[in-house]
Amino acid sequence: MQNNITTKQHFAFFxxxxxxxxxxxxxxxxNKNAILLAQQGEFESAKQTIRADYSATGKSKLLHYxxxxxxxxxxxxxxxxxxxxxxxxxxxEEQYTISVSESALALLSGPSFTTYAGKVYHRxxxxxxxxxxxxxxxxxxxxxxxxxxxxxxxxxxxxxxxxSGLKDTTGGYDDEEQPSGLDQLxxxxxxxxxxxxxxxxxxxxxxYKDDAFAHYVSGILFERSQELDSARIQYQRAIQAxxxxxxxxxxxxxxxxxxxxxxxxxxxxxxxxxxxEVAQLKSELExxxxxxxQPILNILQxxxxxxxxxxxxxxxxxxxxxxxxxxxxxxxxxxxxxxxQMRWFQMLYADTSIFDLIQNYATGDISDVVMGxxxxxxxxxxxxxxxxxxxxxxxLQYGSRIxxxxxxxxxxxxxxxxxxxxxxxxxxxxxxxSVSLLTLQDALNNANSxxxxxxxxxxxxxxxAQKAISATGLDASFSGFAKLATSVVNAVTASADLRQWHSLxxxxxxxxxxxxKGEHTITLKTYxxxxxxxxxxxxxxxxxxxxxxxxxxxxxxxxxxxPDSTFL
Amino acid sequence: xxxxKTLLKLTPLFVACTLAVSGCSSTKVQRVDANQEVALSxxxxxxxxxxxxxxxxxxxxxxxxxxxxxxxxxxxxxIIIQSVRNKSHQHIxxxxxxxxxxxxxxxxxxxxxxxxxDVRKEIRDxxxxxxxxxxxxxxxxxxxxxxxxxxxxGTINSFVDExxxxxxxxYQVDLRLIDMTTNREVWNGQKKIQKLQERSRFGF
Numbered sequence: 001m002q003n004n005i006t007t008k009q010h011f012a013f014f015x016x017x018x019x020x021x022x023x024x025x026x027x028x029x030x031n032k033n034a035i036l037l038a039q040q041g042e043f044e045s046a047k048q049t050i051r052a053d054y055s056a057t058g059k060s061k062l063l064h065y066x067x068x069x070x071x072x073x074x075x076x077x078x079x080x081x082x083x084x085x086x087x088x089x090x091x092x093e094e095q096y097t098i099s100v101s102e103s104a105l106a107l108l109s110g111p112s113f114t115t116y117a118g119k120v121y122h123r124x125x126x127x128x129x130x131x132x133x134x135x136x137x138x139x140x141x142x143x144x145x146x147x148x149x150x151x152x153x154x155x156x157x158x159x160x161x162x163x164s165g166l167k168d169t170t171g172g173y174d175d176e177e178q179p180s181g182l183d184q185l186x187x188x189x190x191x192x193x194x195x196x197x198x199x200x201x202x203x204x205x206x207x208y209k210d211d212a213f214a215h216y217v218s219g220i221l222f223e224r225s226q227e228l229d230s231a232r233i234q235y236q237r238a239i240q241a242x243x244x245x246x247x248x249x250x251x252x253x254x255x256x257x258x259x260x261x262x263x264x265x266x267x268x269x270x271x272x273x274x275x276x277e278v279a280q281l282k283s284e285l286e287x288x289x290x291x292x293x294q295p296i297l298n299i300l301q302x303x304x305x306x307x308x309x310x311x312x313x314x315x316x317x318x319x320x321x322x323x324x325x326x327x328x329x330x331x332x333x334x335x336x337x338x339x340x341q342m343r344w345f346q347m348l349y350a351d352t353s354i355f356d357l358i359q360n361y362a363t364g365d366i367s368d369v370v371m372g373x374x375x376x377x378x379x380x381x382x383x384x385x386x387x388x389x390x391x392x393x394x395x396l397q398y399g400s401r402i403x404x405x406x407x408x409x410x411x412x413x414x415x416x417x418x419x420x421x422x423x424x425x426x427x428x429x430x431x432x433x434s435v436s437l438l439t440l441q442d443a444l445n446n447a448n449s450x451x452x453x454x455x456x457x458x459x460x461x462x463x464x465a466q467k468a469i470s471a472t473g474l475d476a477s478f479s480g481f482a483k484l485a486t487s488v489v490n491a492v493t494a495s496a497d498l499r500q501w502h503s504l505x506x507x508x509x510x511x512x513x514x515x516x517k518g519e520h521t522i523t524l525k526t527y528x529x530x531x532x533x534x535x536x537x538x539x540x541x542x543x544x545x546x547x548x549x550x551x552x553x554x555x556x557x558x559x560x561x562x563p564d565s566t567f568l
Numbered sequence: 569x570x571x572x573k574t575l576l577k578l579t580p581l582f583v584a585c586t587l588a589v590s591g592c593s594s595t596k597v598q599r600v601d602a603n604q605e606v607a608l609s610x611x612x613x614x615x616x617x618x619x620x621x622x623x624x625x626x627x628x629x630x631x632x633x634x635x636x637x638x639x640x641x642x643x644x645x646x647i648i649i650q651s652v653r654n655k656s657h658q659h660i661x662x663x664x665x666x667x668x669x670x671x672x673x674x675x676x677x678x679x680x681x682x683x684x685x686d687v688r689k690e691i692r693d694x695x696x697x698x699x700x701x702x703x704x705x706x707x708x709x710x711x712x713x714x715x716x717x718x719x720x721x722g723t724i725n726s727f728v729d730e731x732x733x734x735x736x737x738x739y740q741v742d743l744r745l746i747d748m749t750t751n752r753e754v755w756n757g758q759k760k761i762q763k764l765q766e767r768s769r770f771g772f
Contacts, residue, residue, distance in 0.1 A: 096733065096769070097733075097767060097768055098769060099772065100770055100772055146651070147662070154657060154658065157726075158657050161730065164730070
């Protein structure tokens with residue numbers, strides 16, 4: 001009798017623990033905390049946080065170097081920043097070869113047990129920040145200026161090689177949108193019905209295919225070094241990518257494209273031999289006369305902190321009547337987080353298409369159809385008997401946790417940014433790059449494969465545990481208890497890979513101003529949706545024909561005291 | 569279907585085997601000859617720098633300008649290195665390459681080198697210091713510097729072609745020697761290096 005009570009108590013305890021682990025744990029990642037510390041000017045604490053939580057040799061070594069590289073960049077330690085970003089480049093390059101042993105281990109543990117290889121859009125950003133560092137070094141007193149400027153261009157050439165490879169793989173933005181072959185009415189009907197029949201089709205055109213912003217920055221740096229052919233090519237590539245999809249995909253203001261076309265005209269006129277192309281561009285932009293040669297100041301403003309990837313859990317169990325696997329979201333966290341989790345689930349996974357509803361109707365009952373928006377069902381059909389034979393149905397008796405990534409809807413924190421000289425506003429800054437949208441679209445793009453891999457992993461884990469229980473003979477005596485225990489263990493190890501480069505800005509703003517050579521005091525005013533206005537001032541010496549001022553604006557009230565801008 | 573079941577049964581065994589094969593790794597360091605090439609990647613390395621410097625200087629000294637200068641001036645030509653710009657896609661330690669160039673020329677004994685602008689400035693500061701602090705008999709006079717007869721400059725360029733795991737990297741070093749009196753280009757040399765790097769998509 002006593003034994004029976006103890007067993008029941010243990011059983012109840014395990015159920016509580018299991019439910020806890022099913023919900024998963026949500027905490028702020030260390031590298032997010034680090035950039036929040038940096039936002040307050042506490043750079044040393046931020047770097048200590050990174051060193052403590054991300055080893056230079058562990059599975060997340062890439063984050064160690066990426067985060068330290070960015071923190072040192074913000075702190076003005078440009079040489080050190082470049083050493084760390086170079087290490088990061090090398091780690092990414094090494095990850096080209098996929099480790100079979102590590103992949104196998106991930107199959108029994110989770111994706112966070114693999115070496116973090118970064119995202120496809122990280123490489124251009126590493127080159128970008130390294131180039132900014134080299135240019136800042138070139139402007140330091142007694143520096144070997146030419147050598148550092150050459151090094152900045154080396155980064156741009158590496159970037160070009162990388163983007164060429166990326167375009168070979170993805171197709172880039174080279175082609176204009178091809179007509180579908182349908183007549184106009186049919187195409188309109190097709191557009192209206194497409195979301196109903198194939199929700200996944202909505203996820204098309206969100207792949208990172210090329211980087212128009214990176215091409216543009218390359219163009220600016222090549223023009224600065226009077227490498228006019230390289231500058232022209234990069235401006236042309238930037239225009240092509242922006243016009244053929246990049247601007248639409250990342251919500252970039254079209255004024256940026258007009259600006260690049262003006263830059264292209266200037267470079268072509270300087271190089272000579274492009275009179276037809278220049279005339280065509282001028283006619284397009286309605287420019288009557290040649291621009292007078294005047295020094296230009298390019299302002300790049302990194303704003304805010306990129307969005308955080310979060311974990312969203314689903315319970316995987318079996319509906320024996322419908323002979324189907326059923327995934328149900330486990331909503332957890334704040335009200336806003338729970339709403340975001342449900343919307344993410346309904347947007348990407350839930351049985352909301354007509355096909356899914358018919359399938360549910362055919363295999364289940366009316367309630368399954370009604371529940372469509374709250375569950376995802378995978379009918380096994382003729383595979384059901386095999387699933388029973390291999391022990392899958394038994395293994396999932398107490399369910400299993402599947403974890404995937406989600407992002408909360410992006411908040412529009414910035415209303416506008418302005419450039420002021422003295423008491424006069426001279427221009428607005430426009431968004432030219434959105435790390436927020438890159439992060440979101442990457443998560444959306446990987447959502448299907450992520451859940452498929454997570455589903456396969458949890459099934460393999462459950463089956464392996466089931467075999468182990470059978471082998472030890474526990475199956476006969478403590479069947480339910482043992483299965484629940486293994487479900488708890490599986491729930492503990494099931495986690496989505498939430499690793500990300502957290503110190504990146506949410507977006508980058510840009511404007512180009514004609515200036516005279518000499519000293520200028522520029523003020524950036526950033527108007528937040530909350531009504532707060534952030535002001536940053538910098539005295540800039542314009543000595544060259546092309547100058548670049550780069551700064552970071554954290555969305556907080558207090559002025560940042562530490563160096564936060566890179567005057568190029 | 570039976571095949572699927574067998575596959576599922578074998579999965580844990582497969583995982584265990586791969587983990588066993590992956591084994592443990594450790595760090596090992598050994599001394600190697602500085603002249604021995606250790607190519608871990610297709611990047612520009614010390615051996616490239618050494619080979620290019622030797623080949624280009626051999627070529628430079630085989631041109632008629634050396635003998636012409638000797639006959640005309642009766643002394644070895646003095647060369648100054650102006651700049652070698654890195655226009656490649658790799659960060660190349662240009663100073664190391666320049667030092668390899670200087671060593672090759674000095675070893676040949678057919679030409680002298682004049683210190684560059686920064687070094688000259690340091691030496692002049694040192695001579696000024698000598699004027700104040702050194703004994704008269706050990707002081708070096710100002711205005712006795714040896715002027716360069718020829719200026720050496722050039723560029724390092726590269727192209728990369730990449731497909732999947734294969735990458736061909738092509739480096740081209742162009743150097744030219746200018747007569748500082750007449751601005752005549754007395755020598756123009758070129759050396760090309762091509763490297764192929766093959767990477768496997770999968771490994772243990």
